[in-house]
Amino acid sequence: MKRLGFIVNPVAGIGGKVGLKGSDGAAILKKALELGAVRESGRKALITMKALKEIEDELIIYTWPGEMGEDVCREAGLSVTVLGSITPGHTTPEDTIRAAGQMKELKLDLILFVGGDGTARNILDAVGTEAVVLGIPAGCKIHSGVYALNPKTAGNLMKEFVQGKVKETKLCEVMDIDEDLFRQGIVSARLYGYLRIPNESRMVQNLKSGRGFSESASIEMLSNYVANEMEKDVLYIVGTGSTTASIMEKLHLPNTLLGVDLVYNRRLVASDCTERELLETIKHYDKVKIIVTVIGGQGYVFGRGNQQISAEVIKRVGKENIIIAASKNKILALFGGSLHVDTGNEEVNHMLCGYYRVIVGYGEAMMLPMTD
Amino acid sequence: MSGKQFVHPYIPNSEPAVKRQMLDAVGMKSVEDIYEAIPEHLRFQGKMDMPEPIISEYSCQRHVEGLLKKNRNAKNNICFLGGGTWNHYVPSVVDTIMERDEFLTCYVGEAYTDHGKFQALFESSSMLADLTGFEACNTPTYDWANAIAIAARMASRANGRKELLVAGNMDPDRLLVVRNYCKPEIKVETIAYDKATGLMDLEDLKSKISDKTSCVYFENPIYIGALEIHAAEICRIAKDAGAYSMVGADPTSLGVMEAPAAYGADFAVGDLQPLGMHMSYGGGLGGFICTKDDKEFLGEYPSLLFGVCKTQQEGEYGFGEVYYERTSYASREKGKDFIGTTTALHGIGAAVYMALMGPQGFRELGEGILQRVAYSKEELKKIPGVTIPVSGYSYCDFMVDFSGTGMTVKEINKALLEYDIIGGKDMSEVFPEYGQSALYSVTEVHTKEDLQALFDALKEICA
Amino acid sequence: MAKMKVRKNFQQARWNEPMIYELSTPGLRGIIPPVVEDEIEAAAGDVASALPEGLKRKTSLDLPEVAQKQILQHYIHLSQETMGSNLSNDISEGTCTMKYNPRLCETLIGNPGFADVHPDQEPETVQGILEIYYEFEQMLKQVSGMDKFSLQPGGGNHAVYTAASVIRAYHEANGEAEQRDEIITTIFSHPCDAACPATAGYKVITIWPDENGMPDYNAIKAAANEHTAAIFMTNPEDIGIYNVHADKIVEAIHGVGGLCFYDQANANAFLGVARAKEAGFDMCHFNVHKTFGTPHGGEGPACGAFGCKEELARFLPVPTVEFDGNKYYLDYDKPESIGRVRQYIGQSAVVLKAYAWSRMMGAEGMRECAEISVLNNNYMLNIMEKIPGVTHAFQGNGITRQEQIRYSFQELKEKYGVGSDDMNCRMGDYGIPWFWSSHHPWVIPEPMTLEPCESYTKEDIEEYCKVVEIVAGEAAENPELLKNAPYHTGMHRRVEEEDLDNPDKWAVTWRAYKRKAGVE
16 A cells, blocks of 8 residues: 655646746736636646556545645545645645645655646755655646656556555756746756656566666766776866765765865865856866766756856866766666757857767766767 | 479478568568668678588488597496596486477576476576575576686675685686686686695695685585595685685585585585586586575676566466666676576476485485495506505595506507597696596496496506 | 468466475485495495595485476476477567577487587597587688687677687787777677676777667767777667678777677578678677577577687687698697686587588578578568557668567557566467567667567468557557466466565575475
8 A cells, every 4th residue: 555645736837838938936827827828737637647546446645625636636536635725726836845745744655746847846845855756747847857758657657656566766856947037038957956756767577688777776886987987186076966976975075966066186175166166276277077967858968957067167177078977777768869068158069069978887888979 | 402492491481482472562572672781892792611501301410420420428438537527327307308399499588488497497596505505596607617707706796805716626627717707807816735635725725815815716526536624624714814615516426425505615616517417528517606595695696596476376486586686786896797598408407307316316326426436446556556646535536647557648548448448537737746647537327347347458558 | 371370269388386395205216326336335335424524414405305207297397387489489589589499409419429428538539529510610600701710608698708808818919908998889789798898897888879770880980999999799780770880880990909899699690691701890709509590498508609810819718629631639729818718618519409400501591591581570570560559669760671670569658558578478378488678778668679580480470460469459458458467378477576676585495485485
């Protein structure tokens, strides 16, 4: 028997259809509704919840009242335990945070939420990496990696999770763009943190060719390798994210998950540096290298979640001194695509194009092209 | 092909009408339309230069039998070779099972469609573990030598140490395999042995063992025909130094000899050949590795491990792979291993053999071999100029020194062929300190008459 | 014409066979070993009892005690719960060339002139088997264009490992072993092309395919440099697309001083058609147990024939088999040899069988195997691509496929939640052996790799496709049917699989099982 939480952000995605690029903020929401936007997120979630109806006997569902989950569950024919209270028609991000927080306290097996990047940030604020969650995509902005592909696949994954077929979890990025800048046409995605989601990587028996590795094992191996291969008398700019965090862990150094740290001869030189600090510091070192990972599902190496490592920093360090490391699964998810850069500087973007050895394991690399 | 057109019995769709029909279905004129995808300059333009095909099976059989007739064999000769492949009796039941097309021609299917194969290999591992005294055993690897090499790398990954100490009295051919497989990560060093007893020199072991030593490997029975009476002590010395110990054992000896686990070994390795495989010019080999049932060890097996599990049908033994993601892979740095096709069928054959023998069979087999060997040694010693250079008891294999006869092993073996006897393996080059010695092997297949024939022949030859 | 038949009422043997231990009754036995003659016994005495205490077995030996008929019966039952390719439609095993294994070859290895020959016999006494080794090697040289072969490796992966060892020896001889520590391989090559060099201590760089499914030539150019020891690649890779850049790739690697190894596990469809030599490779290997008609034995015994150009022959494992015009002999005189990868000179039984098969085929017969294999594959593809829910890798790129195809059930997974494994389980109910999905990780999602080699009839191919179609249809109508399959094979769907990963519950031997499950 599994205990599931279910939270709908009823206004998620409402801005998209009326061209508002996001729904964060009360004024925008009001504007959206005035423009005739329809609340769609509940409808999307219904597909998932109907799939769960098939395994109703194996789960207990906790949700919030009315449009925050109860309605959808009832429509799917699911019986639920309703928590909390809301003002119908006027739910706020704080409601999402309260709901998720309450579910974390109840130590539920998984919290299913419906929304977009803004919703994911609310969930992150409430639960951090303490609870297992999964997003059903319904927002206008889906830069975060915490979502299932669509409501249907969310349903399938939930079934496998409930039936114990998917047990492993992984950390995925919560990313969001600055909506004010976005509405002015400037994309600037930030990495806000990580949520823990079920990892569907299929550890099926594969007798012929040996076994695959879980996400965590893969990161463990590659970070051991990167840490072991670090050279003497080289300043390393260690980028953002959980993969680079794991490398820092191997060096027994404190790490800023969402920030950029500097390492020299296996010692920490500076933490959570700004672009200016980076530019200032690298002046004093003969050899500088950058260690970064791929952030988000679109293959971005620079310009998403690590803007501190700016075009200028990259230019000074040099293309040949960039080390990219990412888990095999993350790289394979890009199959058929390439790495991307978006430093905001076309010349640098162009300079960065070409093939890279992405470190994916201990002494294992994959050649990937980078395009701008 | 002899000008005659025919449809090959192994290639049904080469029948012209069928072939035409299939080509029509895919809209092609000829198979060339498929090969067009290969650029001209990458195509082989000539014709392979091979002997004309032997189109009838009967003719092929006659041809191959003609070649095989040129081989001397242990059926029309008395063969005294051992040392890694032994001349044991192969029960007909073993052959019957190994020839079943179901086992013979299956591959790497899941237990859902190959349930029987999984169970047979599970039972095989179980019985090997009974013999060696452990609770875990892999599915077979290539041979004993590869089993040592793989286990050495397992040990090195498990304790992070990079030196392997091996008994200098081990088979040098096995050592060659180990040396290559341990490159470049693990350093291999040999430990001296006492010439008179054939046993490991414990002082040399103590002087070489250190906190860098990952594992100490020794054989028992020893390749050069002794039984390692210090086995327990070697294991203790290894343990005191924080190293593992690994024993290479002839599994057929374990009905009378102590189980390696019982005297403190961490690994037992060896070959499946003596467990019901024909000698087949070296084609009978298959390696096994046994360890304790600890995460520490199971996490390091590169080979498949089949375990029992439940299925939807209550009471049914299901099978699957144990510890699928050997998680210690995550923390290890280097020293990966590959898996692949090895010698699974020999594992199944060995299962049948071990089941047939049972505890009584193994005990009687061992007792009988010990007696035949002891008897043979005593009788051989009586031949002028012949000595037994290694003292103590032996199981199957033992050294015979002909230095006193003034003849070389080569000469003696050549002369023995006149008597339809295949003499022991010439050791004069690999173990020169034993002079003109040969490694003889006596098993349960040797009757008193066979042995007497050897004694008589040697008496005449050496006279 | 033969009739195509789908086995709708198939039922595999399901004996509910107890463990051999559960058949045990103390005192029973399966066989009596030869009894020692009285005279020997009298002279030698009770040696076993006289052994030093530490050597004498005191641990009880808990082997089963069963009479012979019951042992035979038990293992026949288990064999019947196994689907060998000689008794089933084993198009299932893409990349493995599950072809017919002639019974004649099994008769041959039972000949005492082979079965009872010891590997340490002097070469003069084994001229027959040495001739077989030598002559088979001559044929392999023709198939590949290489100059010298070793038949010592015990399987395909082992041959690839041998290649890595030879490469290391070559660079050592040139004083470049330290510098050249990288191997390049491609993602659709067999995973052993990465794993074996890694075992030999190399770093591995993997190349992705270009938009046509061929290894990205520019990526290889970018990866190759003074650290490159070699490239290991299959061609075609496991998706059946012939790599037209093979020679350019070889040139690029040679250009930086690296060696080129051609994994020819997939050689069957190219016998007499395309060879390692023409593309410029330095080394190659064959899975003798795939291409040359010998059985797989449920994962061996096998033989991986490793071939190379003359300049690398000095590094081959010892001994090699040579012929002086008069007699065959073993050559150990190779001071730069890598040593050995296996005891003796390899899996002789496999070599003998492959020799017999090759002699029956000859050059034309081998070529016929190749041609019918690629025809079979294209005939199969033509049917498969019409089945709803079935797609294949790089579909519609306009390139004609060669010997195998990697199909995908991703559409079924997305629509109905059933994937490759569920399809596999259910197809077993129609008598189809477990098919090969693909190696990890699944680059092509929910994969199925099929290789209909020359042994299968048109009707076999049609039956196979029909079963795929039926089961894919079942997936759409009733996905649960697939998720709980199989129903008609020797074993039901596993439950509580997590026990297999739990140290307190897993058991790889009966002793461990008894202890953990509390069985007496």
